[in-house]
Amino acid sequence: MDDFVVAVRDWLSANLVGEFAELRGRGGPGSEHEFHDARLRWDQHLAANGLTCLGWPTRYGGRGATIEQRIAFHQEYARAGAPARVNHIGEELLGPTLIEFGTEEQKARFLPGIADSTVLWAQGYSEPGAGSDLANVSTTAELRDGKWIVNGQKVWTSLAHVAEWAFVICRTEPGSSRHKGLSFLLVPLHQDGVTVRPIQQLTGTSEFNEVFFDDAETDESLVVGAPGDGWGVAMGLLQFERGVSTLGQQVGFARELDGIVATAKANGADRIPSIRERIARAWLELRVIKAHAARTLATVETAGSGADASVSKLLWANWHRSLGELAVDVTGPASLIGPDATSEGKPNDLSDPEHVELDEAQRLFLFTRADTIYGGSNEVQRNIIAERVLGLPREAR
Incomplete structure (x- = not known):
């Protein structure tokens, strides 16, 4: 070893x-x-x-x-x-992006706080009208007296409620459209012009947030890459997002599958032919996912780009969503109970995630409903594969 x-x-x-x-x-x-x-x-x-x-x-x-x-x-x-x-967002996403595209001044200012996990970051990409379609961003930033003035709204912003900074895609060229005229800005969240509003999820937790910018400010120097070149920087970051940590993710997936198998053996669900078939299929498909990741990592350090990354996302997202369904089916009718009471017999308060009790199967099922949406929906990934690999016409807009 x-x-x-x-x-x-x-x-x-x-x-x-x-x-x-x-x-x-x-x-x-x-x-x-x-x-x-x-x-x-x-x-x-x-x-x-x-x-x-x-x-x-x-x-x-x-x-x-x-x-x-x-x-x-x-x-x-x-x-x-x-x-x-x-600190995943800072360490695995923004840090490598600054190293690749940032100025030496930006690196000196921000990388130490990321490296020692003293400064937390959030990702400001998606908007109400631009989820997986990042090129449809409408949040604006205008340069005034040495400051970028940011106005707009981001949504599904992971961990913004605990972050000090966000990297934000803004439209900085009036009249521009699609991927042109976008800039990648570093924006402090602890200021009067920023409002962070947690979004309660099916699991009762609030990882995601809405973030509102109302004349929020950031220094002119805190644009990564040249103004108007934000699309390229944003795409570079998305490649880092699907890097080597995904193999660790797959080990976590394997542990979840092992837990489901243990439950099936304990409650007798493993004697049901359809359940046995689904467990076997899940086991085999997870090895296909791992093989694909290993193949792309062998040639491209960032786990592939473009179509490779899209294939990877489709494989693991659909597999994990199916695993959530398998988890509740293996658990049986008990998985349908709750979350209506805590172990102390008190009603669950869904506004307080510390007092919402879900078992592992319930939590896995509820959370994985979003796997095929966040990080680029299934539809977007299939369009990328169709256009870049198969050479099919672009989808009509």
């Missing part, structure tokens, strides 16, 4: 103890509210031990790890049941 793998495995075993022991398996989809402060301290503990920003160059606070080492880390992290990262 590689020395790096052994070192990571031993470190995780030695450090997921004490105050961090209760974090195992916490903070995943549908339970983002769990132990937020403790998980942030865990992120900072990882950073202090050189286990964040593994792929970043060492001159920017990273480890300069090889892609093989990064894959191994994510796999070991998932196998250990380590908690979901609070």
Whole structure:
């Protein structure tokens, strides 16, 4: 076994103890509210031990790890049941984007806070009229007296309620349309011109938010890339979003499937032929997903781009949604009960996620209904494949 793998495995075993022991398996989809402060301290503990920003160059606070080492880390992290990262958006998305497209001044200002997990970021892409269709952005930014003045609304903004900053796609050229005239701005969220409103999800939690900009300000220098070139920067970031951490995600998927198999064996559902067939199919399809990810990673460090990334998204999103359906079917009628009461017999208050009790099957089912929508809907991914791989005409607008 590689020395790096052994070192990571031993470190995780030695450090997921004490105050961090209760974090195992916490903070995943549908339970983002769990132990937020403790998980942030865990992120900072990882950073202090050189286990964040593994792929970043060492001159920017990273480890300069090889892609093989990064894959191994994510796999070991998932196998250990380590908690979901609070700083994922900064470390895995914005950080690599700044390294690729940012100025040296921007890197010096923002990368240290990302690397040590002391400054949290949110992603301001989607809008009410521009979800998966990012080129339809209408939020504007106007340059006045050395400041960008931002007006508009973003929606489905993950973790904006705990973030200090957001990277925001804005239309900065009046009269421009589609992907032209967009800029990639870094905007502070703690100011009078920004309102963050959490959106309650099916799981009772509020990972997503609406964010309103009313004459919000950011410095002229905080545009990444040239003004008007935001589309290219945004597309570069989306490639990072589907990077090596997706293999770690698949280890988490495998753990979820193992839990469903254990439930089926315990309650006898594994003796139902249709359930056995679906479990076998899920097992096989997960290996197809892993093989596709490994193939694309072998040639392109960012897990492929364009059609490769779209194929990957279609594979895992549809698989995971089906897994949620399998989870409740294996659980049986009990999965239909609640969330109407807590274990203390008190009614669940859906406005307070700390007092909404869902079992794992229920949470998995409810959250995975969104898998085929966020990060680019199924329809958008299929259009990309049709146009870029099959050469079919663009969809009529």
